[in-house]
Amino acid sequence: MAHLFSLLPQLLLPWYRQHRRDLPWRKDKEPYHVWLSEIMLQQTRVEAVKGYYTRFLERLPTIADLAQADEETLYKLWEGLGYYSRVRNLHKAAVQIMERHGGTFPQDPKDIRALSGIGDYTAGAVGSICFDLPTPAVDGNVLRVCSRLTSDPSPIDQPAVKKALTEELAAIYPKESGDFTQALMELGATVCVPNGAPLCHQCPLNNICLAHKEDKETQFPVKAKKKPRVIQEMTVLLLHDGDIFALRKRPKTGLLAGLWEFPHLDGKYSIAQILEYLEQQGITVSDVEKTIEKVHIFTHKEWHMTGVFLSCQKGGPYTWSVPSDYALPTAFRIFLES
Ligand code: SF4
Structure with missing residues (x-):
């Protein structure tokens, strides 16, 4: 050659x-x-x-x-x-x-x-x-x-x-x-x-x-067989008080390290379970508005996300702000485009 x-x-x-x-x-x-x-x-x-x-x-x-x-x-x-x-x-x-x-x-x-x-x-x-x-x-x-x-x-x-x-x-x-x-x-x-x-x-x-x-x-080209991606279910909590949303910072290591995110729970939760969880966090929900399903694909992982929009008064262990002021990865930003 x-x-x-x-x-x-x-x-x-x-x-x-x-x-x-x-x-x-x-x-x-x-x-x-x-x-x-x-x-x-x-x-x-x-x-x-x-x-x-x-x-x-x-x-x-x-x-x-x-x-x-x-x-x-x-x-x-x-x-x-x-x-x-x-x-x-x-x-x-x-x-x-x-x-x-x-x-x-x-x-x-x-x-x-x-x-x-x-x-x-x-x-x-x-x-x-x-x-x-x-x-x-x-x-x-x-x-x-x-x-x-x-x-x-x-x-x-x-x-x-x-x-x-x-x-x-x-x-x-x-x-x-x-x-x-x-x-x-x-x-x-x-x-x-x-x-x-x-x-x-x-x-x-x-x-x-x-x-x-x-x-x-x-x-051509020939590629070796890839391992299937790991699928991870999560429930994303889109808690908002008017235009401001609850945000939190991701851990300093791992996927999307150090970026901001909407709070979420691993796995799929019912509305009753979500309300119970939020009560424990000191948050009272005034309205459950809508639920949106989204999939975000990473190289080795897929997030299958259920986003739940909940109207509430700000509080709990979160930072409350307009999301556009923070670096929010696409995996979470897609909910705001809904
Ligand atoms: S290098 Fe690629 S584009 Fe060029 S002739 Fe070969 S196959 Fe076709």
Whole structure:
């Protein structure tokens, strides 16, 4: 397969220069900008990231500003983007850059990789795009393109497959490292697409692609079988006194750590059980208004939630406020959109 990979730079670079999308984070090669965009783009669509990226940099224009930001500011800037450990790690890494590197983003791949929240993929992306290092950034897009190109049935979610591909690509990296990294990603995002048939007629690799020659594009990539998600039932208490709602802070560790939430009970509760529970919390309900069912899906878990809107007077062990003033994860915010 080395021969196929060696053809990639000459085929992909001219195509990328002609077809690259104009994205906010491609306006310069400032490491802070590239790093932030790569973290935001993990598990998140480009269109969804654009607004968040711009707002984040307007509020925190430098690594020093990010290092000094408080938790509430960070969560508010990230609200709705999900996977909140990403913003906690961004903050930790900014502090590390201030302490270890005097506020300048490091150039040595080992130093980049040592920062919180930066794995092989992000280190490869920042290293190649910002510093022209021959460091591949192998994500799902790149794995898909290469598995189709070489008609390779190895499961792409196995770490050994990713490692082997990273080494093979590093061996053929051209001096235009940043453009090459982005060309591979761009091809996977816009042409060799994940869902449905790839757009092979537009692809600069269609003369050499083995899956295309064999008419087997959609049989690749191969993935190992996933474990089913754990299903968790919960009863969400939407206690409100006019426009203000009862809120509480989640624990400092675990899923959605440190964010705000509506109070909830594990399991499914009847209205009578809910009223009894609230009485114990010192809350008297004046009206049971409506019940709404919602499902929120995380990577390994599904929350099957029954939200109960209850009119009451503020009190009990909660913080009472307008929810928009707090960073409320999407899993809870969806009830307010009802
Ligand atoms: S020819 Fe088709 S399957 Fe092969 S890399 Fe291009 S888009 Fe993907």
